[in-house]
Structure formats: C-alpha cells, structure tokens
Amino acid sequence: MDFTLSEDQQSLVDVLARFSRERYGIAKRTAAAGAESGHDVATWAQLAELGVIGMLFSSEVGGYGGNAFDIMAVFETLGHGLVGEPVLPALLAGTVLAAAGSDALDRLIDGSDIAVSAFYEPTSRYDLDRVATTATEQSQDWKIDGAKAVVHHAEAAQTLIVTAREANGTVSVFAVPAAASGVTMRGYVTNDGIRAAEVKLEGVIVPKAAKLGGVALARDAVDAGTLAICAEALGLMTWLKDATLEYLRTRIQFGKPIGNNQVLQHRMADIVVEMEQARSAVINAAAAMDGPADARALALSAAKYTIGTTATMVAEEAIQMHGGIGMTEELGLSHFAKRALMIDHQFGDSDHHLRRYITLSAA
Amino acid sequence: MDLSYTPEETQFRDEVRAFLDEALPQRLSDKVRDGSTLSKAEVEEWQAILSARGWLATHWPREYGGTGWNVVERFIFDVESSRANAPSIIPFGLSMLAPVLIKFGSDAQKERWLPRMLDGEDWWCQGYSEPGAGSDLANVRTTAVRDGDHYVVNGQKTWTTMAQHANMIFCLVRTDSSGKPQEGISFLLVDMTSPGVEVRPIITLDGDHEVNEVFFKDVRVPVENLVGEEGLGWTYAKYLLTYERTTMAGIGASRAALERLREIAQAEQSDGKPLIEDLLFAMRVARADIALKNLETTTMRVVAATAQGGSTGAQSSILKIKGTELRQEISALTRRAVGAYAQPFLPEREGANEAPVGPDYAVAATPTYLNLRKLSIYGGSNEIQKNIMTKAILGL
C-alpha cells in the first residue's frame, strides 16, 4: 500500500496551492460570482496554464493525468483554496467529451473553452434518470426542449452537455452550444458564492453529431464529479479545522485562550477523528473508480454520505467555536463553511447516498 | 398531574386564535412563513395592533399596561402566534429591559420608558457584548465617567441586533475598574441620537443586515439614565439574562417550522413519491417531532415551577440548549428537504419582487438555516449554558 502522492501530483498540488494562496482569494471569488461571466477569466486561463485541467484527463485524450488519485489531489487543493472557477463542471463535461471521443476536449484542456454539464432538472431532485427534457429526432437534426436546474457556471460556458429523453424513452447525452437559438438562462449567485443558472431549452436545434451517447456517459461523469467534490470537501475541512484551531489558541475569554477549555479541545479531537474517517472514505472511492461498476457505486455512495455528514459537522462546529465572528460575511471562515454545507446539495445528499448504499449492498 | 388545559385555558387559546385570525394581516404572515426579513415599519405595524388590543407586553403586570398573564397564558400566546406566523415581538425593550426597570428602575424611569414601549415610540437595542466581552461578559471595557449631571461614555459594543432601527440602547458600562470585573459595571440607558454615537452594519453569512457595531465617542448621558445603583449593573444584567433564556426555548417557532417542513416534504418528490414518505427523511422528521413534544412538557414543567414561586434559574439552561438545538435541526431538515434548490441565493431587494428560481418555499431554506446558527451562540452560548448547569445543577 502506498498513500503518498506521485511526483507529478505533488508538484501540481504545490504549484496550485501557491497560486491560490498568493494570487487568488475570497475577494476575487466573490467579485467573479457577481460578474456577468460568473468567473474570473484571467484565473481560469492561469489554472489551465498550470495544468490543472490537463491533470484531470488521461494522455490518450490529451491530458496528462486522469486517474482517480489525480482528480482527488487537484480537487482537495482547489477546496483548500476555495477556488470558485468552473473546474468541477469542466471535469464532468470533459469526462463525457473524452468518452465520446470528441475533439472539443482539447479546447477545454487548454482553457480556451468552457463546457459544463447540465443533467439535473427542476423536479429530478438527485436522480439522473428522471429526465423530462426531450430530444426529438428530425430528418437533419435533433430538437431539444426542457429545463435544467442549478447549472453551475452555465453562463460562462460555450458548450452545455445535457441529458434528454428520446421518443423511444431512452435518455441520451447531447452537446448543445450555449449560444444556440432557444437557449436562455437565468443566472444567479449561490449561497456559497458560485455562479449558476436555470437553463431553458426551447426548440433548440442541434446537428445529428451532437448526440454523444447514452445516459451512462452522464453517470460516469457524475461519478467523477462525486469523487472530485468529496475531495474538495477534504480541502475545505482542513482549512476550517486549521482556522478554528488557530482561533482557539488566540481568542481570549475569561483571561485565557478559549482553547484551554477541555470541552472545546474534545470537540476539536472529534473533528480530527471524523476528518480522518472522511479521508479514508474518499480514498476508498478513488481506489474503486477503475473497478467494477457496482463496487464503484457503493464506494462513491459511502464517500458522499460520509462527506455530507462530516463536512456539515465541521462547518457547524467551526462557526460555533468562533462565536459571533464566525457568523460574519467578512470572515473567510463563513465562505468555506457555506461551500462545505452546499456540497451536500450537489450529486445527492447524505440521505440519497445512504439509501443508494442500502440498495446496492442488498443487491 | 394533569397535562390538559383547563376550560379557562382552552377558552383563552380560542380567544387568541380568533384574535390572530382577524387582526393579523396576511401580508405579514406570508412574509414570516416564507422566512423574509420584515421591515421596521412592518414590525411596528404588528406591534401597534397588539398594543391596541393590550397584548403587547405579555410579561408585564397589569399596573404598567401589561397583560398580567400567567406563564401558561404566555406560553399559549407564544405558540398560537408562531402557528399563525405572526411577526415576533422585538424583545429588547418589552421583554428584556422592561422587567429590569420594573424590578430595579426608579418610578420616574418606569413612568417615562414603559409607556413609550407600549406606544412604539422607542426602539430599544441591547448593548452588552463587546469585541473582548462575549462569553466573558464581565470583561466590558466601555467606560462611563461621571461629569456633573452626566456620564461621558466611550467605547464600543458589537453584535447589536437591529441597532440600525433603534433610537435607544441599554448598555453595560464600566464605572469602576478597581475591584473584581463584575463589581464596576453599571446599567445605563443611552439615547442613540446623541452626538458621538455611530452605528456600523455587520453583514452576516446569510447576507442579512441584522447586527451592528455601535461606537461611543464622548457621548453625554444624563445621570437619570442610570438604572438602579452604580456598580450593580451585573446583578441587573444577570436577572435579565435568565428572563431572556426562558423565552428562548422557541417552542412556538419550532412547531411552526416543523409544520412548514411537513408541507414542503409533502410537495417535494423523491423517487417518484412525496419526500415525507421516504423512510430516512420521515425518521428525521419524527425524531424532531418527538423531541419537540418532550420539550413542550419540559418547558411547562420548568415554567410551572416558576408559577409556584420557584426560580427557573439554571433550569432555563436546559430549555435554551434543547430549544435552540431543535430549531437548528428543523432548519437543517428544511434545507435538506428542498434538495438542489437550497443553493440559489436570492437577496431580497426592496421593491424588486423577483420570482424565485425554484419552488417559493426553497428560497429562505439556506439563509434561515445559516441565520439560526446564532441560536447556539447568543443569549449565553450553549457551551456556557452547560458550564452553568455543571456548576448550579450538578455541583461539579
């Protein structure tokens, strides 16, 4: 067994961590979410240049990484820097494009284009198969109608990767240019300071070649995304834990640091215990990514369930142990905490994954 | 033992219900139900309606214009008001300062300030906490130095809820720093329109402006605004805090939030059926429901002891801890219930009535959850409540 990062992974992690420490920050992230594009164009270009996106894909498709531990390393580091750029949607979209053998992936990897996944719908909750969007095959092309919910970074994207149901009932995956006629968006900022949009597709015409494959493509993409977001949470939690520890050492009440109170010491110890468990869950999931589909799904649900409960606990405890100051928008802590909390609302919450785990382990 | 309401109590409950039915404008109850922030004018509107009915000062004896209700009646009123989604009464003047004035204030102070609370002429805020004095409240540094007929106040308060609406603030100030920290504290009423008072907003993590910093620079306060005796402010402050905590169980608010949660979980679909039929989710709701029913009786037991002349004392910590945990849990379940639509953040802009992006019940789920993190922090944090309990109840 070897739990260390490879040389490539370690050097990217170092560079990315330095970048987010020195050249990124909450001010930039917040400003970007309020802007029309919803992200920071310069930062995105720099991330691409650093190789962050390339690390997510294998050399066969034009990247230089692409294994589960590469994804884990990148996203943990992004989480620790609270990077709000569209790397996660790019991972999902790119995973579909790679599997479909699309050459659009090159432009995603080099940072010149942004592609995002748009799978979930206003009433689908966390179920990928509950697709009401339709794809009607016409003589020359496809016509797509429907709506997609809470699509992160949709406004920044040139390409939307959407799921839609064909007349025969099967769900397929399509690449839709964001600029296509009939695509409209209502953008907003999320509670955790990321740009997202509700996307409407009304009579959107795309060529025959826009169909990339079946719903399995979307499922694989969500698997990669689930692993990534779990790793992101590890980075967020590490930051939250360190900030809280620092606060316990420096905040004086009753003439001594609040960290002298044994009750708070034990609460920190609990956090460390649960975080180590969470890391193991993510490692289990990463190790299962290339294995059989059932084992992979089981490990991913175990990880997402563990992350959902642990990240919520760490966020709540970090705020509580900071007292009033932990509740302010001004303190970086609240931004990390909100991201950690909202992770439970992407790709299924802890109940969703616990239920899936039960079903899968009964099978 | 008898847990049921007496015929008089049932009649009282019906009377409260009928009043709320008739007097509470739906405009306001809709906003409360949806978790929107009420404007100053809206809060004042509801308080004026209650005042006209004689039901604004639920804690006060009749002689001062209060309801003279006993604890059971107060409890019924609280639960019914929350059920009807009535705006909550701003507690700082009516429920916090008033009991202190009634017990420790001079006749002149009672005559001056109590009627103005009933008329809505003053909006009070609570100036206890400071940057260095949170849990360790006795560490207040804001000073008041006697100068003829005035005190001259210098220093800073923080986390002051709704100071932006207030014209009056009651403060703990240091009048003596020679002895033990608790000994040199005085209780002072400060007119916020005085020269030298500055209020700066603090935005909380839910994007709301609810708390503020309040700065005092050479603010002159007439000596008649000192409550009780100089140096006894700590005693008054503690009296006020036990008062504050008894009302903090928030039974009515939890009950209303739980009912709302059930509606939402009925409307949300999970796996092709209403979310409320999902066993995992139903278990969570049931646990909260059970805890709430237990807490109702715990509250009534604590409250009944007070009615019979016992002091709530450290028992109020039990209500504060459990009540706040429960409200937080219900808000977390509501966030969970709305699924992915817990994510969009839609700031409420005055006038701009944007349609929500998801279901309308989802809009406030996350901001409310985030805002209610405060419940376990303020009013004496839940850790501090447990410290109180270990000493006062357990003798450890």
Ligand SMILES: Cc1cc2nc3c(=O)[nH]c(=O)nc-3n(C[C@H](O)[C@H](O)[C@H](O)COP(=O)(O)OP(=O)(O)OC[C@H]3O[C@@H](n4cnc5c(N)ncnc54)[C@H](O)[C@@H]3O)c2cc1C
């Ligand atoms: C939304 C909001 C509104 C508020 N409104 C008002 C208001 O209107 N007026 C007002 O005066 N104040 C108000 N407060 C302030 C509130 O009373 C304080 O935040 C509270 O007393 C805690 O103080 P602190 O924030 O300085 O945290 P700290 O005292 O620094 O505590 C930080 C953490 O350490 C823990 N801790 C501290 N000491 C101990 C100990 N001995 N043992 C174990 N744990 C300990 C605390 O429980 C907490 O978890 C408000 C606060 C909030 C968040």
